[in-house]
Amino acid sequence: MTQLDVTEAAAGATVVRNQARVRRRKGLNGRSIAVLVFLTMCALFFCVPLYVVLTTSLKTMEEIRQGQIFALPETWTLEAWNFAWNDACSGITCEGLKVGFWNSVRILVPSLILSITLAMVTGYALALWEVKWAGTFLFLLFLCAFVPLQIIMFPLIAITRTMGVYGTIMGVAVVHSVMAMPVLTLIFRNFYKDIPREIMNAAIMDSGSFWKIFVEIILPMSGNILIVVLILQITNVWNDYLVGVTFGGFNTQPMTVNLANMVTVSTGTATYNVDMAAALLTAIPPLVIYFMVGKFFVAGITAGAIKG
Amino acid sequence: MPRVSFEHIVKSYGGLNILEDLNLSVDHGEFLVLLGPSGCGKTTLLNLLAGLTDVTDGRIMIGERDVTELDPKDRGLAMVFQSYALYPTKSVRGNLKFGLSAAKLPREEVARRVDWAAKLLQIEPLMDRRPSQLSGGQRQRVAIGRALVKHADVLLFDEPLSNLDAKLRTEMRLEIMRLHDELNPTVVYVTHDQIEAMTMATRIAVMNGGVIQQFGTPDEVYETPANLFVAGFIGAPAMNLKKGHIAKANGGVAGVFETGERIVLDDYAFARAPEEGAPVVIGLRPEHFGAPNAPIGDAAGRFELPLQHTERTGSDATGYLHWGDGLLSHRVEPGDAARLRPGEKISVAFPRGKANLFDAASGERL
Ligand SMILES: Nc1ncnc2c1ncn2[C@@H]1O[C@H](COP(=O)(O)OP(=O)(O)O)[C@@H](O)[C@H]1O
Ligand SMILES: [Mg+2]
Numbered sequence: 001m002t003q004l005d006v007t008e009a010a011a012g013a014t015v016v017r018n019q020a021r022v023r024r025r026k027g028l029n030g031r032s033i034a035v036l037v038f039l040t041m042c043a044l045f046f047c048v049p050l051y052v053v054l055t056t057s058l059k060t061m062e063e064i065r066q067g068q069i070f071a072l073p074e075t076w077t078l079e080a081w082n083f084a085w086n087d088a089c090s091g092i093t094c095e096g097l098k099v100g101f102w103n104s105v106r107i108l109v110p111s112l113i114l115s116i117t118l119a120m121v122t123g124y125a126l127a128l129w130e131v132k133w134a135g136t137f138l139f140l141l142f143l144c145a146f147v148p149l150q151i152i153m154f155p156l157i158a159i160t161r162t163m164g165v166y167g168t169i170m171g172v173a174v175v176h177s178v179m180a181m182p183v184l185t186l187i188f189r190n191f192y193k194d195i196p197r198e199i200m201n202a203a204i205m206d207s208g209s210f211w212k213i214f215v216e217i218i219l220p221m222s223g224n225i226l227i228v229v230l231i232l233q234i235t236n237v238w239n240d241y242l243v244g245v246t247f248g249g250f251n252t253q254p255m256t257v258n259l260a261n262m263v264t265v266s267t268g269t270a271t272y273n274v275d276m277a278a279a280l281l282t283a284i285p286p287l288v289i290y291f292m293v294g295k296f297f298v299a300g301i302t303a304g305a306i307k308g
Numbered sequence: 309m310p311r312v313s314f315e316h317i318v319k320s321y322g323g324l325n326i327l328e329d330l331n332l333s334v335d336h337g338e339f340l341v342l343l344g345p346s347g348c349g350k351t352t353l354l355n356l357l358a359g360l361t362d363v364t365d366g367r368i369m370i371g372e373r374d375v376t377e378l379d380p381k382d383r384g385l386a387m388v389f390q391s392y393a394l395y396p397t398k399s400v401r402g403n404l405k406f407g408l409s410a411a412k413l414p415r416e417e418v419a420r421r422v423d424w425a426a427k428l429l430q431i432e433p434l435m436d437r438r439p440s441q442l443s444g445g446q447r448q449r450v451a452i453g454r455a456l457v458k459h460a461d462v463l464l465f466d467e468p469l470s471n472l473d474a475k476l477r478t479e480m481r482l483e484i485m486r487l488h489d490e491l492n493p494t495v496v497y498v499t500h501d502q503i504e505a506m507t508m509a510t511r512i513a514v515m516n517g518g519v520i521q522q523f524g525t526p527d528e529v530y531e532t533p534a535n536l537f538v539a540g541f542i543g544a545p546a547m548n549l550k551k552g553h554i555a556k557a558n559g560g561v562a563g564v565f566e567t568g569e570r571i572v573l574d575d576y577a578f579a580r581a582p583e584e585g586a587p588v589v590i591g592l593r594p595e596h597f598g599a600p601n602a603p604i605g606d607a608a609g610r611f612e613l614p615l616q617h618t619e620r621t622g623s624d625a626t627g628y629l630h631w632g633d634g635l636l637s638h639r640v641e642p643g644d645a646a647r648l649r650p651g652e653k654i655s656v657a658f659p660r661g662k663a664n665l666f667d668a669a670s671g672e673r674l
Pocket of ligand 1: 344348350
């Protein structure tokens with residue numbers, strides 16, 4: 001449609017150009033109403049709860065007890081945020097969410113490095129080098145990608161115990177990496193598959209070294225897909241609860257587990273403002289990542305290895 | 309002296325033989341062109357030489373070395389690819405340098421060679437650009453530069469000009485010939501373009517269906533095609549090929565076309581004495597015909613046929629005459645072509661000693 005308009009305009013006939021413009025505006029109007037209604041509904045659906053959570057976290061408990069959940073805070077206070085971060089109790093420790101936050105960071109970094117490095121090199125080998133049984137291996141990976149964690153949970157506990165990492169930060173990171181490997185490998189493999197054969201042939205004739213070609217030629221071409229995988233993996237690991245609660249030790253649980261304990265186990269009256277603040281604190285890191293690299297994410301999904 | 313030879317090469321993909329018992333060798337400093345239609349196995353043969361695919365059977369020698377089992381980087385070759393295959397994230401300089409990464413050279417030597425290639429190919433102003441910032445012709449120069457810096461004894465080209473427009477193609481053709489004259493490497497050059505083959509090669513290997521049909525100098529391939537395939541493939545417009553038979557009369561030999569015309573074959577160098585009535589295919593090159601409606605001194609045959617149309621290709625023109633159920637093409641002066649009218653009966657003469665004869669059954673040259 002746009003293509004047609006462009007060609008018509010290029011033909012230079014004023015009448016045709018005017019018609020095209022009218023047609024385009026009309027079409028936009030018709031559709032845009034439906035789109036606007038839909039978007040507004042979506043926005044409300046997400047925004048109303050967010051509004052409640054945000055305002056509640058900024059209120060004092062007395063105000064909350066009055067029960068007007070849609071009202072703006074009378075006195076704005078960051079007291080609940082401060083308490084949630086520094087002092088809130090989770091189980092018997094009362095050091096706030098910051099413990100869980102740093103645990104999550106310490107889980108995230110090694111699991112990202114481990115899973116992405118492994119998946120990338122495996123994908124590169126499968127896509128661009130002659131690997132024996134590559135087809136079978138790919139099929140197995142494909143199957144593995146559909147196995148839910150619950151099914152292999154007990155064997156995994158046994159394995160991590162034998163390895164001596166059960167209940168440690170490293171244990172959680174390793175399990176995350178293992179679970180992510182099949183999908184990530186398939187993603188990298190499919191991305192690298194589109195690298196023209198001749199570029200690979202040229203590199204093989206020029207250097208012949210698996211690692212040198214990877215580091216100097218392939219890695220620099222992987223920017224787009226790396227962003228995609230990073231976002232996927234950061235969100236996955238950060239938002240995970242099950243792996244953290246199963247494989248994390250007493251003091252090595254991630255932020256989500258920390259949050260859950262805080263909200264459910266606290267004795268006495270529920271401190272809604274603290275709970276809301278804690279929930280928001282937990283949700284902030286992935287949000288920050290989205291805002292920082294979100295636009296690359298879309299570009300990365302749609303772009304191939306070679307531009308122009 | 310490096311001499312490249314293929315000995316009894318077999319290559320099959322999943323039981324399907326692409327190349328079967330292929331033998332070919334080329335001397336140092338030669339410019340060998342592998343010429344053939346798309347899908348005939350040219351790239352396969354080149355990749356076997358480069359080591360990018362493994363032979364199913366046979367031996368490849370470069371000089372005194374058996375390279376059949378060697379890794380590509382150890383074969384002492386450099387290659388220019390059809391799609392240029394430049395590394396998209398590296399600058400032009402980076403591309404040239406990476407070409408040397410297997411050689412483990414001292415840094416000054418690398419810099420010296422890169423500068424040398426840049427100068428030779430006039431790409432000095434482009435050295436810090438990315439491939440995506442270059443035009444097709446410039447990319448091709450960089451690709452050639454990346455091959456040249458290796459100082460390899462043998463240079464391989466896989467249809468390097470097929471992505472360029474006609475004018476650039478002519479320019480790059482001259483450029484590659486100049487480089488060959490200056491540096492004198494052994495070149496194996498793959499193309500489906502007969503003009504490239506005829507102009508650049510010192511030797512042409514014409515391939516079809518994985519088999520080398522003829523191996524010889526451009527003149528040999530053009531003047532004495534070894535079989536019907538080569539005869540039909542080389543030359544534009546193509547050679548006129550028409551069925552007929554041998555007729556002997558009072559000591560002379562003649563060919564009789566199935567349409568009835570006769571052509572004297574007394575000057576033809578028969579490999580074996582022909583038999584009376586033997587079925588043959590007679591080939592007549594369009595450019596050997598005399599001017600329309602003008603007598604020539606030593607005519608071997610004469611054709612009086614109605615004109616279908618004329619075609620002008622720049623400096624040349626071709627007339628097409630209805631001949632049996634096909635056409636007879638003959639070169640005409642562009643000035644004369646304008647005067648000929650379709651439907652008009654035209655008489656063209658063919659000179660002695662220029663016809664090509666092939667066995668009708670086997671297609672081999674007689
Ligand atoms: N990797 C492969 N697997 C199966 N068949 C192949 C492969 N590569 C090439 N071929 C086949 O080999 C034949 C020759 O191909 P190629 O050498 O690329 O031809 P050319 O370069 O002369 O156009 C073609 O029929 C092609 O289908
Ligand atoms: Mg090819």
